[in-house]
Amino acid sequence: MKANLERVPIRIGSSWRYKKIDGVEKNCHWHFHNEYELVLFRKNNAKGMVGHFERVIEKNTLWLIPPKMPHAIELLEEKELQCESHIIWLPKEWVENMIFSCTELRRMGELFKRSSNGLCFSTSTAEKVYQLIEKLFKDSILDDLGYLIQILGCLCSDKETRPLQLFSKQEASDKEGKEKIDLVCQYIDDNYQNSITLLNVAEHLCTSESTIHRLFQSHFGESFSQYLKKLRLNHAANLLTHSRLPIGIVAEQVGYRNQTNFNRLFKDYKQLTPNQYRKKFSSL
Template sequence: MKQIIREITPINNDDFFVLLNHPCAKFDFPTHYHYEYELNMVFNFHGKRIVGDSVENICSSDLVLIGPNTFHSWSGAPDFRTHCITIQFSPELFTNCFLHKNLFRPIKEMLDLSSKGISFPPEKNEKIVVLLLELTKKKGFDTVVDFLNLLYQLAISTNKQVLCSPNFTQDYYELKSRRIKIVYQYLQKNYGNKIAVADVAKLINMTESGFCHFFKKRTQKSFVDFLNDLRIGEAARMLLETTHTISEISYNCGFCNMSNFNRIFKKKKGCTPTQFRDENTHTVTIY
């Protein structure tokens, strides 16, 4: 199987959702997955869309809801007219007691189904497209109300289609492993500190060499590479959400020196931390 990348999104536990608005989108990110739900709206796009085992050619606009850990990608020829709006939100956003209320049942059923990807043809869901565009202009508490309304309108839409086949499964993903979950939770809490492989291996009662082999097999990445992804993801969030200096962010994300941080950041993001902050400050909004 071709390697599928786990994306670390710029969301933390205090955020409601993140909205990424790219007027001149470039679809150069490989097939990937992440822990969060994703609603993706693409205008003026000509190319291929992959969601799980669904592969479709898109020749205009596209609106898709993708569940946690379902791999996906868009690829096509660059076009300056292509506009992409992405909303990402954590599964923890809605507690069980909240979603089990009668009024929220349609949303719960939709989110459960999104593990297989759901397509909403934009030409048949014009009201939803308008709501999404309006959300990009809102600030403050109103965004939460409008976001919930957007989800509800998606949930009750009669013009939607499940993308993946009934037999599609996500067993590939490392978060299905209890031991990997333990490691991931530990890394999320301690990424800013010095982390030794031997100490992490002890968490799941494995030798260091055995752990490295197990981790690489389950995640398709070395432990160090996975940890760097997590740290760079958090650094990217801090670059957009805070006014901390780059050196402060580097230190807070567990990097021992600036040159190492800059080198790894550029390798992962394709640009320096300064360039990333300058280019994305006005395209990414965290609520």
């Protein structure tokens, strides 16, 4: 299932947007924004998914998600629970203009460049960011902008930042490598519903199977088949929670023609059968 664009209305008189979620939380479907999203999880019993990355959300989890990166929140237990999250959205053009116009903010350029696959910050940085967020909207709008710049400064100073998504093993070392990875990902995203093989990917890129194999191992930290399986099963999980399609149809739509095999793989990956998963996490 394709992620949906979720538009962020900018606050009148402000170039950026802040939102606090304090209360009952529900499953958050796959979506993306045109803005950068900085999200601080203070109290959640859920699993966060960014692209093909998945992790249980602990207290003071702080992520920077780039524009157009699909992400979702999946509750681990009850269908609803108390939570506390803080979200800041920054328009891409605004960020770029600020970096270009203000010499003092040039160091932010490297931070946002590294965020192309999502970033996870240290808990100590998350705590500093929380203390600054607590000061927002108590004084003037200029004061709020000052606090935002301090927040960005905290992010730039974090020495323990790590990538969230596909490149956690090794960043692309050159432009050619990055372009090849983008082509691989796009091809798989467009064809995961079909019966595709490592040979298909290699032929699409006009290279060898061994080259694609090395690409997956060095940049993705897993084999082509593992990557494809996770992608398919994550799409299946989304269909199970956000549609009433029969499980057999869900299996077919994500590339599995044998429902028994699909059920087995899904349970191995999610620790629940497709039917159990739907009953536990369905948003319908």
